[in-house]
Amino acid sequence: MSPCAPDTLISALSWRYATKVFDPSRKVSDADMKVLMQSLVLTPSSFGLQPYRFLVVTDPELKARLRGASWGQGQVTDCSHLVVFLARQAMTEADVDHYIRRIAQVRGDQPENLAAYRSMMVGTLVTGPRAATVPEWAARQAYIALGQFMASAALLGLDTCPMEGLDPKQYDEILGLNDTPFRTVVACPVGYRAEGDKYASLAKVRFPVEELVEQR
Amino acid sequence: MSPCAPDTLISALSWRYATKVFDPSRKVSDADMKVLMQSLVLTPSSFGLQPYRFLVVTDPELKARLRGASWGQGQVTDCSHLVVFLARQAMTEADVDHYIRRIAQVRGDQPENLAAYRSMMVGTLVTGPRAATVPEWAARQAYIALGQFMASAALLGLDTCPMEGLDPKQYDEILGLNDTPFRTVVACPVGYRAEGDKYASLAKVRFPVEELVEQR
Numbered sequence: 001m002s003p004c005a006p007d008t009l010i011s012a013l014s015w016r017y018a019t020k021v022f023d024p025s026r027k028v029s030d031a032d033m034k035v036l037m038q039s040l041v042l043t044p045s046s047f048g049l050q051p052y053r054f055l056v057v058t059d060p061e062l063k064a065r066l067r068g069a070s071w072g073q074g075q076v077t078d079c080s081h082l083v084v085f086l087a088r089q090a091m092t093e094a095d096v097d098h099y100i101r102r103i104a105q106v107r108g109d110q111p112e113n114l115a116a117y118r119s120m121m122v123g124t125l126v127t128g129p130r131a132a133t134v135p136e137w138a139a140r141q142a143y144i145a146l147g148q149f150m151a152s153a154a155l156l157g158l159d160t161c162p163m164e165g166l167d168p169k170q171y172d173e174i175l176g177l178n179d180t181p182f183r184t185v186v187a188c189p190v191g192y193r194a195e196g197d198k199y200a201s202l203a204k205v206r207f208p209v210e211e212l213v214e215q216r
Numbered sequence: 217m218s219p220c221a222p223d224t225l226i227s228a229l230s231w232r233y234a235t236k237v238f239d240p241s242r243k244v245s246d247a248d249m250k251v252l253m254q255s256l257v258l259t260p261s262s263f264g265l266q267p268y269r270f271l272v273v274t275d276p277e278l279k280a281r282l283r284g285a286s287w288g289q290g291q292v293t294d295c296s297h298l299v300v301f302l303a304r305q306a307m308t309e310a311d312v313d314h315y316i317r318r319i320a321q322v323r324g325d326q327p328e329n330l331a332a333y334r335s336m337m338v339g340t341l342v343t344g345p346r347a348a349t350v351p352e353w354a355a356r357q358a359y360i361a362l363g364q365f366m367a368s369a370a371l372l373g374l375d376t377c378p379m380e381g382l383d384p385k386q387y388d389e390i391l392g393l394n395d396t397p398f399r400t401v402v403a404c405p406v407g408y409r410a411e412g413d414k415y416a417s418l419a420k421v422r423f424p425v426e427e428l429v430e431q432r
Binding site: 001002003004006008009010011012013014015016018031032035037038039040041042043044046048050052053054055056057058059062102103106107136139140141143144145146147148149150151152154155156157158162164175186202203204205206207209212213214215216 | 217218219222227228229230232247248251254256257259260262264266274275278318323355360362364367368370371374380402421431432
């Protein structure tokens with residue numbers, strides 16, 4: 001038997017919608033937030049490098065400033081927690097070494113035994129032609145996290161709203177990221193839908209499966 | 217109570233790993249594939265535009281050719297189903313109209329009532345400055361699908377391996393995509409791990425939650 005019944009999975013993913021109005025009085029519990037953060041940590045990523053960070057914003061003043069950088073969208077302030085997804089802008093040898101040390105630590109290995117893996121990552125992302133594409137590579141990894149995050153939230157009965165409609169440069173400024181290797185790529189408010197959100201009851205619009213999926 | 221118990225969710229996401237060796241004798245059932253395809257269809261996307269397609273490859277000869285364009289990685293041929301994620305390379309007014317008609321159809325509305333939404337999408341993605349960024353915008357949406365797909369598979373007890381190590385141009389050629397608006401961005405074999413895959417039992421390497429997640 002699968003860990004989750006197929007019907008449960010599909011009904012949770014169908015229940016999910018881009019929440020337009022959150023109930024500002026309802027807060028996600030610490031226990032649920034802990035699960036969501038574990039879900040973020042468990043995201044699969046390229047080489048396992050996890051080239052992202054996640055900011056969980058609850059401070060009302062900070063949320064209000066970020067709302068100003070998000071076309072005034074009310075979800076930013078009315079949600080329980082606003083998760084901002086950051087992507088790394090460059091990879092250095094030090095970043096690779098930091099990861100290699102972590103592998104050795106977790107697996108009780110010696111960093112020297114991971115020299116070939118280290119070289120491969122350095123050659124690809126630090127010194128190779130793909131170094132210039134690191135910001136986009138890292139952004140895509142952050143989007144894997146976003147996908148896993150929204151699915152996880154739905155399975156916990158929590159509402160989300162993926163939000164690309166924001167000014168990343170203003171976010172970076174407000175969040176003080178300009179002196180860090182990370183930049184804002186996308187945000188996702190989480191919380192509970194307000195009873196009056198008319199979008200909750202609209203039929204979900206998707207192209208038919210035969211249009212989106214092709215068997216070969 | 218949440219649709220899925222938090223412990224079940226976290227243990228499924230922890231059980232998941234980038235499967236290196238699939239058991240070629242085990243096939244994912246049609247029922248499970250149907251659920252996975254629904255999960256792909258239900259992916260949240262920017263404006264709801266679903267600027268992606270998914271190819272589900274099972275033909276052994278085609279898999280063999282794709283393996284040659286994937287650094288020879290055995291997962292491509294040994295998996296049960298290989299899902300190839302495609303992203304749209306440009307958005308036209310006709311594409312937006314097609315989506316608008318679908319909204320009207322699903323919600324029993326008239327396309328004319330959606331004129332403002334149509335204008336906004338056209339202004340952003342067809343005629344606006346962001347038109348040039350459509351390939352990357354669409355690729356990111358495909359990565360949301362990838363994240364939701366891998367989480368869904370884990371919840372169904374199915375193994376996956378996200379695969380960026382492929383030559384997209386060769387894939388496009390082999391799959392005959394060059395005359396379509398879509399191009400390969402990433403692939404994901406799905407199936408069952410082989411008993412002998414030593415990676416299955418290695419400790420999962422992640423940075424500590426305090427390093428990846430910051431509260432504000």
